[in-house]
Amino acid sequence: MLAPALADPDPVLIFEHGTLYATEADLDDESAVGSVGAASDIDHAAVRRRGDDVSLITYGGSLPKVLAAAEALAAEGIAAEVLDLRVLRPLDDAAIMATVARTHRCVVVDEAWRSGSIAAEVSARITEQLFWDLDAPVARVCSAEVPIPYAAHLEAAALPQVDDIVAAARQVVGVRA
DSSP states (O other), X not given: OHHHHHHOSSOOOOOOOGGGTTOXXXXXXXXXXXXXXXXXXXXXXXXXXXXXXXXXXEXXXXXXXXXXXXXXXXXTTOOEXXXXXXXXXXXXXXXXXXXXXXXXXXXXXXXXXXTTSHHHHHHHHHHXXXXXXXXXXXXXEXXXXXXXXXXXXXXXXXXXXXXXXXXXXXXXXXXXX
């Protein structure tokens, strides 16, 4: 996403999540540096996994956890759609509303606190625009409202984890563990 940010005539801020630095993945041919389609779309959210039962909406460092949660849910027969927001301002309302309109259930995952977070804003927009389409209240999985601890085990306790996301999705879908 750096190349389109540099090419954009407007100021663009890129937030890098430190835990993603060591992450490895294969790039498809269109994403390869120097290819014709190399530029990522910095205007729209991206569906990272298709599903019909519940929408999992996230961004940044939470994305790998949400994808892992979607895999765990798939093993239980719950098809979760994963929407990667990628851009936080402006939010891609059309993509958010499209995924929730399709699944009628939503879990928003954010490493920020629940109060005043992106998760709160996304939840509010969904409720304002799609209230009558929802089959369950919008759920949020956020960090504990404490300063993030340095110790790894305490940090893991404060941040959203795969099990938390799976539990929230089960509750929204109406499946007991």
